Amino acid sequence: MEWLVIIITLVVLWVASLFKILYESLSASQAAVLNDGGVFRNRNVLLVIAHPDDESMFFTPTLNYLSLRGCNLHILCMSTGNADGMGNVRKEELYLASIVLKVPQKQVKVLDHPDLQDGFGKSWNSKLLSKIIKEELVNCAIDLVITFDNYGVSGHCNHQDVHQGVRKLLQDTSHKEVEAWELVSTNILRKYSGPVDIWLSLLSAKFHLSGVVHCLLNEHPRRSLAAMAQHKSQWVWFRKLFVSFSSYTYVNCLKKIN
Numbered sequence: 001m002e003w004l005v006i007i008i009t010l011v012v013l014w015v016a017s018l019f020k021i022l023y024e025s026l027s028a029s030q031a032a033v034l035n036d037g038g039v040f041r042n043r044n045v046l047l048v049i050a051h052p053d054d055e056s057m058f059f060t061p062t063l064n065y066l067s068l069r070g071c072n073l074h075i076l077c078m079s080t081g082n083a084d085g086m087g088n089v090r091k092e093e094l095y096l097a098s099i100v101l102k103v104p105q106k107q108v109k110v111l112d113h114p115d116l117q118d119g120f121g122k123s124w125n126s127k128l129l130s131k132i133i134k135e136e137l138v139n140c141a142i143d144l145v146i147t148f149d150n151y152g153v154s155g156h157c158n159h160q161d162v163h164q165g166v167r168k169l170l171q172d173t174s175h176k177e178v179e180a181w182e183l184v185s186t187n188i189l190r191k192y193s194g195p196v197d198i199w200l201s202l203l204s205a206k207f208h209l210s211g212v213v214h215c216l217l218n219e220h221p222r223r224s225l226a227a228m229a230q231h232k233s234q235w236v237w238f239r240k241l242f243v244s245f246s247s248y249t250y251v252n253c254l255k256k257i258n
Contacts, residue, residue, distance in 0.1 A: 039179075039214065040144070042070040046136060048147040048166060050158035051081040051118055052094035052110065053234050056227040057243065058153050058183060060101065061218035061252040062146060067102040068219060071144075074107040076136050078129065078162060083118040089233050096230035100223060109136070120157060129165025130172070137169075137178060145169075146254065149182035153191075153248065170257065184213070184253040195221075197247035205253060216252045224249045 045066055049055055055063065055075055066073060077094060080087030091110045098108045111132070116124050136142065147166045152159025166180050184204075190197045198217060205215040218224060228243050229235055243249050 040066055040069060040071065040216075043144045044072045044074070044140060044142050045144045045146060046074045046076055046133075046140065046142040048076050048078070048133060048145060048162055050078050050148075050152075050156065050162050052077055052090040053081070053097070053228065053231045054159070055094070055101065056097050056224065056231060057239075057246070058148075058248045059146070059252065060220075060224040060227060060249065061216050062183070062254065063101045063103065064218055064220045064223060065216040065252075072107075073103045074136070074140050074142065075103055075109070076133065077108070077110045078113075078116050078124070078132070078165075079118045079158065080110055080112050081118045082112070086233050087112065087118075090231070093231040093233060097227040100227040100230060107140070118158060123157060124161035124165070126161065126164040126168040129162065130168035133165055133169050134172065143178055145178060145180040147180070147182060149185050149255065151185040153183065153185050167257065180257040181214075181254040182257050183248075184255050186247065186253075190247055192245050193247050194245045195247075195250040198251045201247070201251045201253050213253055213255045216254065218250050218252075221250055 043066075047055060047059060047063065049059070054077070063073065075094075075098060081090040091112075094110055095105050095108060098105055113128075113132075115128060133145070137145070145166055148159040148163045150160060150163050152163060163182060166182075170178070170180055186197070190200055193200075198215075201215045205213045225243055228239065
């Protein structure tokens with residue numbers, strides 16, 4: 001009987017959380033709820049990721065939010081994800097996903113650098129990453145960068161390396177005017193709590209100093225599924241489950257990198 005009560009409670013909470021997201025997506029009060037103070041509005045934004053599909057698996061709440069607020073979005077993917085020899089396929093899949101996510105294809109760059117190849121245990125040089133990111137900032141007049149945090153959501157070394165590359169860039173005094181924000185990694189329970197995590201994320205953002213952490217709800221959660229489905233080479237059963245149950249499909253917490 002106790003297990004039945006727990007299951008019913010979880011189902012009710014899940015449904016209530018989905019309704020919260022849907023309500024906010026239709027409500028004019030969304031900006032007030034998130035209270036970003038205009039930080040993410042009308043900016044030239046560069047999302048720096050490690051592999052094709054990172055944008056769809058982890059960053060869709062952010063991309064949807066920014067797209068609807070007049071931001072000029074760019075994606076810089078540091079590798080083709082060629083660990084299984086499917087780099088060319090995965091590169092094209094990212095272009096297709098970017099269309100779903102309202103990022104112009106001409107503003108999506110996928111690198112195939114010999115020193116930046118996909119794989120666990122393949123460490124990427126932060127100086128090289130910083131140099132590449134710097135070139136993109138200059139070429140595209142970027143004033144805001146978004147990337148992984150130091151853990152990189154899944155702990156993948158390439159995700160962590162990208163974070164270190166952005167940090168290395170920020171040490172360059174000539175780019176102090178560029179803001180950088182990181183996607184906050186959560187523990188495994190929150191990671192797989194689906195839309196329920198929106199409540200914990202909102203609370204977490206409130207406990208931080210004003211302007212340091214912002215919680216962005218996914219105003220188009222179905223777009224996450226549609227974008228990930230473009231990555232057909234990766235769209236296997238366990239990734240379908242991940243996108244359905246991952247909190248990163250429904251909410252992103254962004255923390256400013258100092």
